[in-house]
Structure formats: C-alpha cells, structure tokens
Amino acid sequence: MDFFRTHYGITDNPCAHDVRVHALPDLNRVAELRRLDAALQRPDGFAAIWGRRRVGKSRLLLEWCASREGLYTVADGSAAPVQRRYLAGEVARRFPGFSSVEYPDWSSLLDRFRAEAVASGWRGPWVVDELPYLIASDRSLPSAL
Numbered sequence: 837m838d839f840f841r842t843h844y845g846i847t848d849n850p851c852a853h854d855v856r857v858h859a860l861p862d863l864n865r866v867a868e869l870r871r872l873d874a875a876l877q878r879p880d881g882f883a884a885i886w887g888r889r890r891v892g893k894s895r896l897l898l899e900w901c902a903s904r905e906g907l908y909t910v911a912d913g914s915a916a917p918v919q920r921r922y923l924a925g926e927v928a929r930r931f932p933g934f935s936s937v938e939y940p941d942w943s944s945l946l947d948r949f950r951a952e953a954v955a956s957g958w959r960g961p962w963v964v965d966e967l968p969y970l971i972a973s974d975r976s977l978p979s980a981l
C-alpha cells in the first residue's frame with residue numbers, strides 16, 4: 837500500500853498503461869518533466885495526471901508551466917460562467933484583450949483561445965488543475981476540448 841500512497845501517475849495517452857513515479861523528498865521531478873515535455877512536442881498533445889492527494893501534482897505542474905512559459909489555471913466549484921470569466925482573465929495575461937468579451941459557452945472561449953495561440957505560435961502548455969470541477973460545471977466541456 838505504501839507504493840500507492842506515495843505515487844502518482846502521468847499518461848500522455850489515456851489508453852496506455854499508467855506510469856507511476858516516486859514522490860521525491862524535494863523538487864527534482866526530472867523524469868516527470870521530461871514526460872510532460874514529450875507530450876508538449878506532439879501536435880495537440882494531451883496529458884492527464886492523477887494521483888492521491890498531496891503527492892505534488894500541482895507543484896509539478898506549476899514548476900513545468902513556469903519553466904515553459906505555460907499557462908497554469910485551476911478549476912473550482914464555481915458555476916461555469918464564473919469559471920469562464922476567470923479563465924479568460926488568465927488567458928488575457930498572455931493574449932491582451934482576451935477577457936474584454938463575455939463567452940457564452942466553452943466552445944466560443946476555446947475556439948478563440950486556439951486561434952490566438954495559432955496566430956502567435958504559442959504551443960502551450962496550458963494546464964487545468966482540478967479539471968473534474970470544470971467538467972462537473974458543464975458536462976459538454978469534454979467534447980469542446
């Protein structure tokens with residue numbers, strides 16, 4: 837049981853077997869960062885990270901975003917329109933003016949986000965920590981991602 841208490845998984849292919857890694861005593865997530873970088877290299881790369889509470893998932897993602905000029909966002913239990921406004925505000929740090937309009941649904945926000953990223957050549961990473969909260973607020977979100 838100790839193994840599973842101190843480990844989390846990363847997959848860049850939700851169909852692949854999961855890879856579990858040790859929680860290190862201090863920040864030194866070289867293997868995990870490499871794995872995330874590899875996912876970023878692929879067109880439309882997607883990676884999911886899961887694991888027991890407090891094993892360091894958020895800290896790993898914050899460190900990765902900071903070192904790769906990424907965008908770290910975190911979902912919560914707010915209603916979908918509130919979370920869209922928050923996300924638009926975070927995206928506006930990279931793309932000024934992004935939050936000056938109201939997005940009526942996830943598709944409109946994500947379509948513009950994608951267009952801005954393509955136009956500027958920005959390839960991410962974009963992190964959504966606590967993604968299940970976002971999906972719970974709007975079940976149509978996974979199909980828009």
Ligand SMILES: Nc1ncnc2c1ncn2[C@@H]1O[C@H](COP(=O)(O)OP(=O)(O)OP(=O)(O)O)[C@@H](O)[C@H]1O
Pocket residue numbers: 860861862863864887888889890891892893894895896
């Ligand atoms: N590599 C690390 N070395 C030392 N301390 C770490 C490391 N990673 C995370 N921590 C510390 O462990 C605690 C939990 O980290 P973090 O919040 O990133 O975990 P989490 O997996 O995202 O938790 P949750 O499941 O609650 O979201 C924090 O206090 C963080 O500073």
Ligand SMILES: [Mg+2]
Pocket residue numbers: 893894895965
């Ligand atoms: Mg966390």
